[in-house]
Amino acid sequence: MGRKEAQRRKDGARTSKTTLLDQLNAWLQHHRLSAADSLVRVLDNPGSSLLTWLVIGTALALPVGLNVALDNVSKVSTGWESPAQISLFLQNGVADDRAKQLLAELSAREDVRETRFISREEALDEFRDLSGFADVLANLDENPLPDLILVTPKPTLDEPAVSALRAALEQNADVAEAVLDMAWLQRLNSLMELSRRVVLAVGGLLVVGVLLILGNTIRLAIESRRDEILIVKLVGGSNGFVRRPFLYTGLWYGVGGGVLAALLVSAALWYLEEPIGELAMLYESAFYLTGLGIMGALNLIILGGILGLAGAWLAVSRHLVHIEPQ
Amino acid sequence: MRCVKSASTLIAKNWFSLTGHSGAGKSTLLRLLMLMERPTRGQVIVDGQDLAAVRSRAIPKHRRNIGVVFQNHQLLFDRTVFDNVALPLIIGGYEHREIGRRVRAALDKVGLLNREGAMPIALSGGEQQRVGIARAVVGKPKILLADEPTGNLDPNLSAEVMNLFEQFNQVGVTVLIASHDLVLISRLHHRIITLRQGCLVSGNSQ
Numbered sequence: 414m415g416r417k418e419a420q421r422r423k424d425g426a427r428t429s430k431t432t433l434l435d436q437l438n439a440w441l442q443h444h445r446l447s448a449a450d451s452l453v454r455v456l457d458n459p460g461s462s463l464l465t466w467l468v469i470g471t472a473l474a475l476p477v478g479l480n481v482a483l484d485n486v487s488k489v490s491t492g493w494e495s496p497a498q499i500s501l502f503l504q505n506g507v508a509d510d511r512a513k514q515l516l517a518e519l520s521a522r523e524d525v526r527e528t529r530f531i532s533r534e535e536a537l538d539e540f541r542d543l544s545g546f547a548d549v550l551a552n553l554d555e556n557p558l559p560d561l562i563l564v565t566p567k568p569t570l571d572e573p574a575v576s577a578l579r580a581a582l583e584q585n586a587d588v589a590e591a592v593l594d595m596a597w598l599q600r601l602n603s604l605m606e607l608s609r610r611v612v613l614a615v616g617g618l619l620v621v622g623v624l625l626i627l628g629n630t631i632r633l634a635i636e637s638r639r640d641e642i643l644i645v646k647l648v649g650g651s652n653g654f655v656r657r658p659f660l661y662t663g664l665w666y667g668v669g670g671g672v673l674a675a676l677l678v679s680a681a682l683w684y685l686e687e688p689i690g691e692l693a694m695l696y697e698s699a700f701y702l703t704g705l706g707i708m709g710a711l712n713l714i715i716l717g718g719i720l721g722l723a724g725a726w727l728a729v730s731r732h733l734v735h736i737e738p739q
Numbered sequence: 740m741r742c743v744k745s746a747s748t749l750i751a752k753n754w755f756s757l758t759g760h761s762g763a764g765k766s767t768l769l770r771l772l773m774l775m776e777r778p779t780r781g782q783v784i785v786d787g788q789d790l791a792a793v794r795s796r797a798i799p800k801h802r803r804n805i806g807v808v809f810q811n812h813q814l815l816f817d818r819t820v821f822d823n824v825a826l827p828l829i830i831g832g833y834e835h836r837e838i839g840r841r842v843r844a845a846l847d848k849v850g851l852l853n854r855e856g857a858m859p860i861a862l863s864g865g866e867q868q869r870v871g872i873a874r875a876v877v878g879k880p881k882i883l884l885a886d887e888p889t890g891n892l893d894p895n896l897s898a899e900v901m902n903l904f905e906q907f908n909q910v911g912v913t914v915l916i917a918s919h920d921l922v923l924i925s926r927l928h929h930r931i932i933t934l935r936q937g938c939l940v941s942g943n944s945q
């Protein structure tokens with residue numbers, strides 16, 4: 414029996430010799446095992462896992478949602494029809510012929526895309542219809558409004574060029590005043606810039622929060638499996654081997670949180686879609702909400718996964734080394 | 740830290756019974772062999788390798804070459820008997836089929852082949868100990884350490900467990916058993932090392 418056993422041992426020793434390819438396969442196999450095992454563990458505790466996912470999901474959804482909102486606002490401000498429209502108020506007493514001639518001159522300019530003449534009569538009619546001051550206007554002896562030419566510069570013109578165009582147009586003797594209504598747009602833009610920074614700062618803080626929450630969750634998972642870790646280390650499990658399931662646990666928490674965040678943002682947008690549609694209709698705008706999109710949602714899930722891994726890594730590197738068999 | 744003041748060099752393919760009162764340094768010696776502790780002085784040489792030269796990163800690899808049977812079994816209670824025994828092989832990166840084959844061989848050896856799907860909690864103390872033994876030998880280590888392997892077992896079971904160790908020793912595994920049960924180990928007619936307060940009292944030479 415001794416010889417037979419010895420032969421078996423020799424066979425065993427031969428098969429236990431591992432090539433590099435075997436090692437790689439073993440490594441991949443353990444990754445698969447750890448990933449599946451940690452996923453099962455996460456799903457086995459639906460209550461606490463859902464809570465973790467919700468915490469991560471809301472923390473991610475807040476800055477991402479705000480960012481989507483800002484994207485929509487900036488879409489509004491850039492999509493605004495002729496944001497840099499120049500209003501040319503003509504001098505009183507400019508003849509219609511002269512106005513028509515001016516209009517033609519302006520239309521011929523290379524830096525002008527479009528012109529529109531609004532005669533003082535048209536302006537008065539419009540004003541009467543829209544303002545509700547019909548009675549007051551009826552009592553006026555003469556029309557107080559000047560003729561107006563709306564000039565839309567070429568969209569390729571940048572801000573200083575549009576300002577220069579305004580100044581040039583004001584030089585014209587027939588033009589009483591040229592008004593470029595861009596100040597509000599500049600204000601809006603700087604407000605947007607400010608908001609973006611606020612969102613970025615809030616997002617940064619929340620990301621740190623998510624990392625800490627994940628780190629703590631993984632720390633608790635490590636504590637609850639302390640005995641197992643000790644045993645694995647006793648029978649020769651390397652640090653990487655012990656670390657792997659916890660990293661995957663972090664990954665699953667993060668990915669789940671990312672999915673929930675994407676769902677939360679989508680739900681919020683869906684909730685806002687109808688009133689915003691109505692509002693847009695009242696403004697006679699074809700505006701519609703832009704959501705996260707597939708890529709946005711994917712990015713969010715990937716971000717969640719990365720945060721999950723990072724948080725788990727924090728916890729693992731801090732706590733796992735201290736668990737050594739005594 | 741207690742200190743094992745002197746110990747002999749271990750040579751492969753042999754059997755040692757390590758005895759002495761509690762606190763004599765039996766466990767410390769085992770812990771030194773497992774690199775759970777580093778010696779303050781002197782050398783520990785296992786299978787020709789000076790353990791002082793084994794860096795912390797290489798400790799897992801060193802432990803994989805040693806099978807250990809613990810007094811309190813140290814089983815994973817949320818895994819089946821099969822998974823418990825398979826643990827060293829999974830760590831060692833064995834291929835799936837090879838793991839199944841070896842685990843069943845080891846379980847067969849300790850007479851628990853029909854319990855592979857059971858949870859350790861459903862097993863008796865003796866059976867749990869045998870699962871621990873199967874796990875220790877499944878990776879075919881050169882050295883088998885056992886710390887009070889019969890501590891919680893009745894005399895019959897203890898004899899059975901010792902018999903198992905004898906079988907492993909016969910196929911070339913160096914067996915080192917730490918036990919205070921002098922009656923049991925002297926019945927085996929193997930070399931006995933007695934420690935007292937960390938000193939080698941007897942058994943230095945064969």
